[in-house]
Amino acid sequence: MRQISRAAVLWQLIAFIAVVLPHFGWLPWWLIGLCVGAPALRLMIHAGRWPFPHWSIKLALVVAVSGGLLLTFNRDTGMSATVALLVAGLALKMIEIYHRRDALVLLYVALFVAATTFLFYQSIGVALYVMLALGVVITALNSIFQNPMQNDMMRPLRRSGRLLLFSLPMMLVLFLLFPRIGPLWSIPLDRQAARSGLSDTMSPGEISQLTRSDELAFRAAFSDAPPLPSQRYWRSLVYSHFDGRRWTREPWEQRARLEDERLIDESSPVTYEVIYEPSRRRWLVALDQPAVAPRDYRLGYARTLVSDRPVDRRINYEVTSYLQYKLSPELLSERKRALFLQLPEAGNERARALADQWWRAAQQRPEPFVQQVLNYFRGDFSYTLTPPALQGDTIDQFLFETRQGFCGHYAGALAFLLRSVGVPARVVGGYQGGEWNPYEGYLTVRQYDAHAWVEYWQPAGGWVRVDPTAAVSPDRVEGSADQVFAQDPAFLSETPLARLRLGQDGWLAELRRRAEAINFNWHRWVLNYQGQQIELLKGLLGQLSMVKMVLAMMGPVALILAAVAWFQLRDRRRRPSDPISRGLTTILKRLERQGFQRHPSEPLHRFLRRVAEAAPEVADPLLRLAQADEAVRYAEDPGQRDTLLSAVKACQNALARNTSVIHKRIEDEKAGR
Template sequence: MNALIPVQPIRYRQFVSIIAAQFVVFFPHVFHLPVLFSVLAFITLMGLWLMARRRKIFHSQPPKFYQYIIVTAGLAIILVTYRTLIGVDAGVAFLALCLLGKLLELKQRRDSYIALTLSLFVVASLFLFEQSIFNAAMALLAILAIFYALLQQNINPDLLYHHSAQLKTNIPEAINPSAGLWKPLLRLFLQAIPLLVVLFIFFPRIPPLWSVPISQSQGKTGMSDQMSPGNIASLSQSTELAFRVLDKQNNLARHLPPRSELYWRGLVLSKFDGVTWTQLKDYRADNPVWTGMQYQPEWFKQTFAGKLNTGFEYQVLLEPTQQQWLFALDVPFSRTRDVALTREYNLKSSREVYRQFSYDALQVKNLKRDTELPDWLKQVNLQLPANSNPRTRQLAQQVFNQVGRNPERYADYWLNWIRQQNFVYTLEPPVLSGQRIDQFLFESRRGFCEHYSSSYTFLMRAAGIPARVVVGYQGGQFSPDQQSWEVRQLDAHAWVEIWLAGRGWVRVDPTAAVAPERVEKGMNNFMQEDQQVFGNNVFGQLRSSQFRLLGQARVWADYASYVWQRDVVGFDQSQQQGLLQRLFGIKSMYVQVAWMVGSFITLLAIIVGIMWWRRRKVWHPLDAPLQRLSKKLTKENLARGESEGVVNWLQRLAAYPAYQKPAQELIQLYQQARYAPAGDEPAQAKVIQQMKKLVSSWPNRKE
């Protein structure tokens, strides 16, 4: 290795290009590395850059003491954060620490090559976390910066700097070649694009021999498994995509139900402690039915018997939630492997969703669920904390007796009461304490969907009507291409299910009684039209303006991400085979590989031919002896640069005492012949002979 790469110091511009590339390499990792580690990396890079500014030739390293401190601190941060060096998160952090350590050792050109090569591995590790379009763009930018730094390392330093100890005369510095490095760099990347396309289309998609454990340390915004005042309100101020819906028959506009019926069921919350609603932790409430399972519980047979062949079939692309529950339209069913239907009619995955998850779903309409409610389930959905909200309990009993103890009339009464009592739908409700439902119904009357669903469920249970809270999403909107339906976190919603004899579980949405536009138009349109939902103060107005400005940008950004995931990341073996069969009629993998190799060789031959043609140069007769001299001086690292002028080059040679006289003679001969009157070929031929003789007798430089 040492014999191949000359021992040369790293020049200032070369070192700065390396450090600049590292800033680009480390930036996207800030979202995955520990905060303290990112701070340590930033301080290290800034320290190296500031130290390099003090000299034009970077020939020294930071003191060993500082190197040990930085590496030890980085290792301690990794061990404290992950308690291991094994795994995706810890492994990537350790790889980044190795890169930092190598940067601290930079002294010779050989070190720069090793550091930049290691940087490429750090860039590649970015895709272990997320294969998003943002990561792809940042990786491309980092690779460009790394290759720019590599080109800098290969510039002849004698074209950039003239060390005062070597030069005896003042010679103007050549034009800085680094200023024109972007052009060959971009040309190199453009030449690689055809090869990239060939490999992307033809290279066989072979299943991996092993799997990489998915990172589980990153928090995600999403639905919680409990509900208390403020949870969904804070979630509904986020425009982050929750999931995307695709029609199995590619006619979503025709098959999608009306917006007011788009209730994307997620979780059932049955337990209430006076403040928070939570899931029932009982195996009887789970009792899932998995796809392909031979045994089917009695409740499943009674509900779905003979009805799973009709309904709206669609596909859901769920964003990472780090939870098992899935979302689907009432009443849901799924034939996707590892997806189950629970006793409470929710879909769940066999494992937590740590990356985008695709599953099929079926909406079965007009179903009656639990027309005969088991006693244990009835008791669960009648449970209320003792001595909680006495005013609500008392009024509930009075109204129930007033309507003749009729559950349906009782449920309708409270919906009408909410409409008539000046309730306000807002994301900024007042803080409640103590008997919260009493305070909400009789004092504040300002709240979000969790306030209305919680209070309505309490009112039903207080009258002896089984009821429960359902959380999920409501509504959504079409994507920009009208081919998919986008549901965002701002569409998070809570509603109520009450049990009625002979009808089973019936959906009731008390929020629609106070804010029907929320259900009919969707949360996105409702928030754009009604500023009051953000509050009436100055901060509410600012949030409303921000929502309008950023909402559309987020829609297009998510759509671009969806197209990237669908057409690039999701280009799997089946899609590849379908494309190759449509375009070229290829069905065999052997033919596919042959096409790939043939296309690769053809493109490579074309690129090499173009490069040869563009580099082809018609030399002037005067240049022949100069070419011989340049080749002769290559071993001394004094060859003529590709873009260096003849006179500038000869002046550079004249700076050395041994070459001063012959170089000056060559300059005179060259200028005499180059600028001689046209048509004087004999005189020019004579000068060429003199130049050849001078080159043949060129002296050896004496050190």
């Protein structure tokens, strides 16, 4: 068993710490303690203060750690339990590290643990850090294969730096070209507990919960200008069932296919790419109204975009939407009509009565009726995040008593009123608005942009969108949620610090947008590089085939290897820094090419004199050089160095000028002979 050097032991310690550090964010406290204690113990052994622990101590540690792991993690904790186990194993191995084989096991496991960091965190900072940690592990790996007497800590660092630097281009090629295939089997990550986001029921006040969070919902990149703020309705869910208090979806609706909701476009299409954050739910977003479903996803019930499995990782997709449209202007089927007219048998009688009254006044036409409701809202209704709680006949209470509400209250009430007079209506849940990032051309939509609005159906016109919130608080639709609620204490109450970064103007906001733009590109081009891969490859290679893919990967890899081989095997001697010896080297090389070979034992001046006889064209400077060389070498007169330098220069020039002449003469002489 080979022992490793003291420098190598220190590198093992550094590598261990570097690798486990990012996991401290989620590891149980006792494991963190072990991760700090083990290297400290090994350091004491390293310093010669303590001996290696007795086997009984090691056994006790193993038992304690196993017990701790069994108590902390259970069967369902999946990957994090595995990583915790590996980290615990690393820490224990750390203590007894002494031989090369121990170190090898430690470092290989450390590499794996470093890679698992990405299952928990994926920011640019973490990525850079983990690559750095990888560098440290490789340094440690190099250090155990060095001379056990070698204690220069820097030497392995330089070597691994060179190794990794040369590996980067090949990594890039592999990253770009290696085909991404879907998961072979599915292992859900346990760390992502339920995230905030829209849910499939909407009770009054449900959405205002979301405004407490500034968590990212999704981002949408536009190649051209984004739609106007008043057109940014991101459709996500449609609620069609009302039980007197909550709006819900029927269970079958979740799996339903898009049926007869035909879309007639009345404007030019807008195409955009959505980078959707993991929500653990099936629904996605699209601007009102999506034309066709993107690859891998489908248009479901009521023209909402859905995924077949819960979105448990960040995804991106490209959609085309028509902002001006007619949606199923034909007659509504009886079944659907019944669905969108459903109301509880009784309850909210005052609201029903008021609706009847307005319906008659509007001469049974939906449009004036809606205007009447909106006018009513414009009266003394207010838009607030913290409306009073509602009991019993919630619609009645809201319309006639509290008159305070969030978007859900207004949308729910409007849909109720419409249905009660026989106009098919439904509540649409989604997001409204988004912050435009001018640097990368995308909209950022956060959870506090969650919104609800209403669609009602009229013959000939089809489904029409109406947003009652716009009547109560036009700023909410024209501007953004954070402007409207900036003063409301309930807004962003979960992340109070987020308020600080919310300014819309000033250099701080500018800086924030720039940072977000970088992050956006990171998500789009690195973390979610997948969809773009095929486009990129098609652009580069034309029609894709297996052969082309393999060639495309082999070509650059071969080039890189050739470059590395050249760099690794080249002569790393520096050219002489002294101008005299540099000049002399050039002169000797040039003469050699002319066929004048200097014998190993021949003094320079004698050689030069010999050449001068054979080549009268350059005899003068050669003789001068010979003289100067003799003077410097034998008289040891440092004052002559300048003379020598000028002689070298003159000789170089003369040779450069006369090369062809000498060459020709020598050739002639040969021919003559």
